[in-house]
Amino acid sequence: MSPHNKGHGRKAAAVEDSSTAAASSEADSIPAPAADDEYVARPSKRMEVTIALVALVATVLFFFAAQGIELRREAAPGQIDARFWPTILALLGIALSTSRLIVVLTRPADSRVDLEVVQRRGVAGLLIAIVLTIVYIAVWSAKSFSLHLFGYVFGFNAFVFATPFYLAALLYLFGSRSWKAIIIYAIVTTAFIYLVFGQLLRIAL
Amino acid sequence: MNDLLIGIESLLDPAVMLSMLLGLVLGLLVGAFPGITATMAVALAAGFTLTLEPVQGLAVLLTIYVAANFGDRVPAILVNTPGTPASIATTFDGYPMAKQGRAGLALTISAIGSAIGIFASLVLFAAFAIPLATIANRLFGPAEMFALVVFGLTVMVSISSHSLLKGLLAGALGLIIGTIGTYAITNDERFTLGITDLRDGYNFIALIIGLFGIAELFDQLLTARKNRIKPISRLGRWWPNKSEFKQMGRPMAVSGAVGLGVGLVPAAGGDIAGLIGWDRAKAVSKNPEQFGKGSLEGVTASDTASSATLGGSLTTTMALGVPGDSVMAVMIGSMMIWGISPGPGLFTSRPDLVVSITGIMLIATVLSLGVSLLRMRGMVKLLDVPNHYLWATILIFCIIGTYATTNNIATVIMMLVAGVVGVVLKRTGFPAGPIVLGMLLGPLAEKELGRALLIAGGDFGEIVTRPLTALLLGLALVSLAVPLIRRMRTKSKSRKDSATKVDTPA
Numbered sequence: 020m021s022p023h024n025k026g027h028g029r030k031a032a033a034v035e036d037s038s039t040a041a042a043s044s045e046a047d048s049i050p051a052p053a054a055d056d057e058y059v060a061r062p063s064k065r066m067e068v069t070i071a072l073v074a075l076v077a078t079v080l081f082f083f084a085a086q087g088i089e090l091r092r093e094a095a096p097g098q099i100d101a102r103f104w105p106t107i108l109a110l111l112g113i114a115l116s117t118s119r120l121i122v123v124l125t126r127p128a129d130s131r132v133d134l135e136v137v138q139r140r141g142v143a144g145l146l147i148a149i150v151l152t153i154v155y156i157a158v159w160s161a162k163s164f165s166l167h168l169f170g171y172v173f174g175f176n177a178f179v180f181a182t183p184f185y186l187a188a189l190l191y192l193f194g195s196r197s198w199k200a201i202i203i204y205a206i207v208t209t210a211f212i213y214l215v216f217g218q219l220l221r222i223a224l
Numbered sequence: 225m226n227d228l229l230i231g232i233e234s235l236l237d238p239a240v241m242l243s244m245l246l247g248l249v250l251g252l253l254v255g256a257f258p259g260i261t262a263t264m265a266v267a268l269a270a271g272f273t274l275t276l277e278p279v280q281g282l283a284v285l286l287t288i289y290v291a292a293n294f295g296d297r298v299p300a301i302l303v304n305t306p307g308t309p310a311s312i313a314t315t316f317d318g319y320p321m322a323k324q325g326r327a328g329l330a331l332t333i334s335a336i337g338s339a340i341g342i343f344a345s346l347v348l349f350a351a352f353a354i355p356l357a358t359i360a361n362r363l364f365g366p367a368e369m370f371a372l373v374v375f376g377l378t379v380m381v382s383i384s385s386h387s388l389l390k391g392l393l394a395g396a397l398g399l400i401i402g403t404i405g406t407y408a409i410t411n412d413e414r415f416t417l418g419i420t421d422l423r424d425g426y427n428f429i430a431l432i433i434g435l436f437g438i439a440e441l442f443d444q445l446l447t448a449r450k451n452r453i454k455p456i457s458r459l460g461r462w463w464p465n466k467s468e469f470k471q472m473g474r475p476m477a478v479s480g481a482v483g484l485g486v487g488l489v490p491a492a493g494g495d496i497a498g499l500i501g502w503d504r505a506k507a508v509s510k511n512p513e514q515f516g517k518g519s520l521e522g523v524t525a526s527d528t529a530s531s532a533t534l535g536g537s538l539t540t541t542m543a544l545g546v547p548g549d550s551v552m553a554v555m556i557g558s559m560m561i562w563g564i565s566p567g568p569g570l571f572t573s574r575p576d577l578v579v580s581i582t583g584i585m586l587i588a589t590v591l592s593l594g595v596s597l598l599r600m601r602g603m604v605k606l607l608d609v610p611n612h613y614l615w616a617t618i619l620i621f622c623i624i625g626t627y628a629t630t631n632n633i634a635t636v637i638m639m640l641v642a643g644v645v646g647v648v649l650k651r652t653g654f655p656a657g658p659i660v661l662g663m664l665l666g667p668l669a670e671k672e673l674g675r676a677l678l679i680a681g682g683d684f685g686e687i688v689t690r691p692l693t694a695l696l697l698g699l700a701l702v703s704l705a706v707p708l709i710r711r712m713r714t715k716s717k718s719r720k721d722s723a724t725k726v727d728t729p730a
Binding site: 058060066067070074078081084088089090091092094095096097098099100101104105108109111112115116118119122129130131133134135136137138140141142144145148149152153156159160182185186189190193194195204208212216220222223224 | 272275386387389390392393396397399400403407409410411412413414415442443445446447448449610611612613615616617619620623624627628631633636637640644650651652653666670673674677678679680681682
């Protein structure tokens, strides 16, 4: 494999997937570069079994929920009531997830060549990004607030106040280390969103 | 004639032109950045276009759809990474050409091939959309519409996943989500959990931004690594000479025909057409041995085929109401919010829309081709933009785009939850396409089945034995069975191959 192909498991896999799906007879002649093992997610039987079980439990619960739908009136002859379609879907879901469970218990786990392996730093980064987003939304939902300083009252639009901090934190978290770039990006993007969406399109930010 | 004039007149509105320019910039950008698909961009833009007039909104979304088809070739050729799945086959010959110092030529040929593919597909759309809708309107009753919806669903499910069962389960999840809200016939509430906002159903745009935008972003954050691949910088000559233009003729004709055909199959997209088109062009080429090693014909074939699906996909989406691909599934959702319901009735009530849509796609193609040929050098520089700007921008625009749909923070929270669920589904191998298709087609299937059963006096047997219904349901079964048989054959072939290898002494 050439150095340029390194780390392109996802793309290589996409080529493999689609060629299989699209043109089986032609699949042999379509070049499908081998995925780079180092960066490709490993198959996991435990994960497949867990997911199949979750799907089965969820669809069974959905079946009971469908039976519990309150009906205001009986359906007319030939008419389907509010429970009919969800019940059909629940039964379909139960059949599919049971089949899936049997397949995962009796066969090797599916290949995951279309997914790259999760990085430890990636998990931490994602969790921090989610927490930052929740905090940002919480501050923004205040809509406006005032600050008492030196006997003066300063009123702030919560969106304008919180967005630059949020963007700066995200940029730092995602790997930018240039403070100049972080500050300029955060301010310019906030100003752009506020002017275009808040002022021009009249979205109540 | 009157409809033609109305259609053209709507395009002359400066706001429509402005919308197209916006779509052009966004489409080229998303195409050029690997990892941002056209579906994600259209989903994101849908949040901002809800307040626009339908033609203006269509101008933004359709232009993104077209322009992304041009932009996605740049990373496919220069970094060996498809910008969107539609350019997977472009990497086969585009990247080898770039390594040989012929990147400029590959980019130009790719843009020309894409433009000709789209032009051909627009002829198909303009010629067949209204007749197809008229036939469907005449022949399709509720029973046939129900069968058509089932067929559309099975096609997408069967082609969009590694595992057929996972694809079907994803489709079932979408169908289940589609039941949330009030059942229109009897006004009974279903799965609203006492939340008033859910009485009118869930927020479709929030869910698709979560499933396509946030989930993809979260997955990139989870898997991000430091070693970035440098794009090829030696671009070489740009414009093809006379003999090179001549070489493009045959693959263009063959793969164009493949693309037009694949586009008409509901839910089969440009990625599949590109692969089949590349393979068919190789079969008829005088130099098949050069395919995969930097063949100009290979680049032409893959890009013409994948782009030629656009018109066919648009035809099935607008005339039958069954999405041609994931982008079209998202677009149907937006159109419904504007009060336009794609399906057999649309073009009989609004024939001017065919003119508007064709005009938008035509202008978008010309603009994209122009920008691709003139500004390709600038687009190449986009590949150097660090990911952290991209990720932060996507995240904030997903949030603002979702908020703009309702001016309610609760919608943003719903979008984030959909994103977290989406990334879990993605990591466990469940595709998002069938979920969205299920969400869209589920209520339609229930409505049509309800009407069909009412007409048939509750006799399901009478519905499935109607000739057209039986044909469509049969096709649905075939579309599920074919991938299964194909996979079983591939497995037994690989088993045989490995057995032969073991038997053969070294």
